[in-house]
Amino acid sequence: MSVVFDGNPLTAMQSSHSQSPQTALSAHELSQEIKSFISGVDAVQGRKLSVREHARCAVRLLRSVPTCRGAVLEHLRSVYDEHVSAFLHNLETEGDAGSVVSSNLEDIIQEVHGVLSEFIRLNPRAWAPLVSSWAVDLLGQLSSKHAGRRIAPHSSSLNELLQLWMSCAATRSLMEAYSQCLAAMLSWCPDACVDALLNTSVQHSPHFDWVVAHIGSAFPGTIISRVLACGLKDFCSHGAKEQGIMVMGGDKGNRVPKIGSVVGILGHLAAHHSDSIRKELLRMFQESLSPSSPLSPTSSSTSWESSPQLRRAAVPFLLQLAALSPNLFGAVSAELVELLNPPVLLQLQALLLGFPREELDNMLGLAVHLISQSPSGGARVLRFLADTATPASVIISGPTSSPHEGVREGCDRLLQMLLLHLHKLVFNRSEGGEEKPHQSVLSQPQRVIPFLEELQSHVGELCAETLRLERKRHLWLHQLLCLLSVYGGPTVATEALCQLLTQARNPEELALAWQLHTMLSSCMAGLIPAAITRCVAQIHTHTLGLRQLKQLLLNLAAAIQSQDEERRGSAGALSSMAVQVCSAVSGHLHDFGPLLLHGDPAVSHATVRLLSCSPLPRTSSPAHLLLLSRAAVSHFFLALRRRGKGTKVGREGGQAVEAVNCSVLLLSRLAAYSPLTLKAVLQQLVEGALHKGNAELFGGLIADMSGAPVPVSFVCPDVEASLLDINCRFGTTVNFSGSVWSVFHAGVIGKGLKVRTATELPDPSGVIQNIQTLLLIVVQCCSSSGLNSSINGSQSSGPDEPPPINAEAAKVVAITLVENICPDVSNGELSWPLEEHARTTVERDIHIRRCFEAHPVIFPLLQVVAAGRPALCYCSAMLRGLLATLLSYWEASREMSSTDSPWHLQASCLLVSCMGEGQLLPPVLANVHEAFPYLTPFEVRLLLLAVWEYVRGNGPMPQKFIFSSEKGVFCRDFTRDGDVARYVAPIHSVLHKNIDRLGHLCWRFQL
Secondary structure, eight states, X not given: OOOOBTTBHHHHHHHHHTSOGGGOOOHHHHHHHHHHHHHHHHHHHTSOOOHHHHHHHHHHHHHHOGGXXXXXXXXXXXXXXXXXXXHHHXXXXXXXXXXXXXXXXXXXXXXXXXXXXHHHHXXXXXXXXXXXXXXXXXXXXHHHHTTTSTTSOTTSOHHHHHHHHHTSHHHHHHHHHHHHHHHHHTTTOHHHHHHHHHHHHHHHXXXXXXXXXHHHHHSHHHHHHHHHHHXXXXXXXXXXXXXXXXTTGGGHHHHOHHHHHHHHHHHHHHHHHHHHHHHHHHHHHHHHHSTTSEEETXXXXXXXXXXXXXXXXXXXXXXXXXXHOHHHHHHHHHXXXXXXXXXXXXXXXXXXXXXXXXXXHHHHHHHHHHHHHOSSOHHHHHHXXXXXXXXXXXXXXXXXXXXXXXXXXXXXXXXXXXXXXXXHHHHOOSTTSOOOTTSOTTTSOOOOOHHHHHHGGGHHHHHHHHTTOOHHHHHHHHXXXXXXXXXXXXXXXXXXHHHHXXXXXXXXXXXXXXXXXXXXXXXXXXXXXXXXXXXXXXHHTTOSOHHHHHHHHHHHHHHHHHHHHHHHSOOOTHHHHHHHHHHHHHTTHHHHGGGGGOSSHHHHHHHHHHHHXXXXXXXXXXXXXXXXXXXXXXXXXXXXXXXXXXOSSHHHHHHHHHHHHHHHHHHHHHHHHOHHHXXXXXXXHHHHHXXXXXXXXXXXXXXXXXXXXXXXTOOXXXXXXXXXXXXXXXXXXXXXXXXXXXXXXXXXXXXXXXXXXXOOOOOHHHHHHHHHHHHHHHHHHHHSSSSSHHHHSSSOOOTTSOOOOOHHHHHHHHHHHHHHHOTTXXXXXXXXXXXXGGGGGHHXXXXXXXXXXXXXXXXXXXXXXXXXXXXXXXXXXHHHHHHHHHHHHHHHOTTSOGGGOHHHHHHHHHHHHHHHHTTSSOHHHHTGGGGGGGSOHHHHHHHHHHHHHHHHHSOOOGGGEEEETTXXXXXXXXXXXXXOHHHHHHHHHHHHHTHHHHGGGGGGGOO
16 A cells, blocks of 8 residues: 555555445554555655654645544544643743744644634534544543643642643644534534543543533533433433332442533533523423423423433432532522422322332432432421421311322421431431440531531521421421431520520420420530520520510529429429529529519510519629619519509509519518618618609609699699798797798799699509508518518417518618608607707708608508517607697697598507507507597697607617517517606596597506
């Protein structure tokens, strides 16, 4: 074949290949013939040709004899390889491509590219399949051969490798030739081109990834759809050979060559074409359910109906594809869940009915693995499974099974398998897969579970769905919540328990929180204290809404109250939990205390309910105790106000009454805690009752411009009155001997006293109820053993007798009354001066009298003080001032009857009664108030003057009282005070004068 015709070897070559097809040579023979021809050319030239000259001969041969294209392309492989080697060598030595490479081979590369491009353009059906296979295979060989070069390491990023190879003329020429072939074959035969790409990717991955990335970026729609179609066909063919689509589940990808390449290609394209990949995957899934859908948008002649095996393998293929690339599953999971409406689910069920049981189990296992390893979309998938698997209502379901029942059972089974799989992953936490029995679950290295990782940000939603208590649904979600808590550790477990405590609305829902704690307590310690601390932090940061805050407080109160119920009954599983809640809440009482004054009545009511049943801490700072006491007292008065503001019926009225009861209980417990809290509670109760903002709760009065008390209902300024008559009548009560200073009532002449318009008084029944409630809490506080328990608390009262009033506690009330009513009085002013001495304290005495008029609650408080003998001695200045004004009043009211001045008459009776109860007066004088209603003002003054003289002669000193161990109270021995007869003489005189009306009272005044 080396014969030279006319001195031109090419002529002989052309003549040889002009023979008929019967004499055509094979590709191998043709390749050998070309080598012999080139050797002949060397002989003719008399020298050995260079690589460049050989390459140019091959190009001329390809241009002149196209039938030898296979052999020529095979020969050109070495030319491209030498060019690439020289290109990389120059980069490694010089840092850039030298001119030697360009002058030697780059023009040949361009010439070859031009010839091939022309052939593909003129006859694509003949040249495109051959050139595409040759180009992509040569790219794979070159990428693998030079992958270890220093300039092109495998560790380089894909973009860096792409820039490197595309700067080389040889590889760039091959890439452009393949792109031209692919563009030409798209309309009639895209599978051949894509198959070549996949086969080469399988052989030369990962060095070939840069080629796939570039081709995919240039033809994203085509590459994605055809890659999936080719991968499905390969998957189906291997599955048919192995007699099963889903044999061995996860090992399928290792035995199907192209599926790994499909995953790699789609992974490279996902960065810029994720939307196209997602749409194509969903399209394949939808079309697999409908037999009439085309296999691909580029091949309308091929349908799923004509290839049922492909249709049957589509869903397993997509599952296997997602298993090899969780990112793909995460990209489509959200839209896939939205796509799975009831009709689609029924189609999917019909498709899967033809699978054997083993293959269905493998598919379910693979689906469970996908869900657990999906980095995103897990919450949406969980909601879909729970919604679909939840049984329908018994009322709605009929006697015959619904066509959706199979779908529900499938999702039910899938959800149960998912929970079981997660349970194994969570509780088998060691990296080696074997759990060490001597180590706790939390102490072992934890493997990442993407599904649970994502759910950690949805703990609140998961708790809300669990608390809906929908048949099986809440059981599944509660189990998942437990697994999530174990997986996430104390942080997630604390958040879950905190969410359940906040969102539970009834005892049944609250029980789920305790069940969660029971399951987690074996592997986590201190969970409840941490949950309470987190709840307190949310309160401080105002994270909770009003409804959530109220519900949290009520749930904590219910947990603490459950402990008391268990104590009365049999001990249950809640005992340990309730004890921990009690201990945790008691440690944060100072944090809950400010909520007593919350603007929302529901929140303040829930707070007082919690604090009233919470145990007080054993040790607490005085500052916290004082703040809590002040808040509790303020809430007490707010509760009284709310109880009287039209909330007397209905649910709000019941809550208002309960709030008052809880407030009373809280104050009683605070008072019994320590002497400090007892003193603080009593002081604030008395001060609050006398405060002008709370006066109306206890029937208080307002003051006019001069300070005189005026009923709130007195709002008419036009009443005819003479200011001169009022001042004259007031002036006759006191003789200002020689003093130039006097105080008169301010007003407008002819209009009477100036008063301020005020609101109406509360309902009298409400006033009485408020006073009784105040006395109840004061008596309970004073009856506790917080103060002086060793003296006054040693003797307990009988079952039918009220507990004795603590003397020290009563002293606190007495001193507080004095400090608020007459603060200028010193503690040493206990003895009573002569009657004439009252002329020097007239202004103070008038102020005291006005306080008694403005605050009807003072007399009940004095009665409590009187019961705690000798505490009334410390109210000596108050009693003296009031008695002095009463004496002056009765002296100036001789023309009137005592019953014409009801307040003064009542005040006189109550004053003497209190002094008698406090044993400041002997019994014979303590009973004089019983005769006041039957006497004239002058006679009342005589009896009150006898009282004054006795107290002046026998000062109210605490030293005169002796503690009686039999009665458990302090008593006074009046026999030590001398003869009482001289003080009783005026009484007997008045009795004799009014014997017709006071005969029945004579026995009360016998010595």
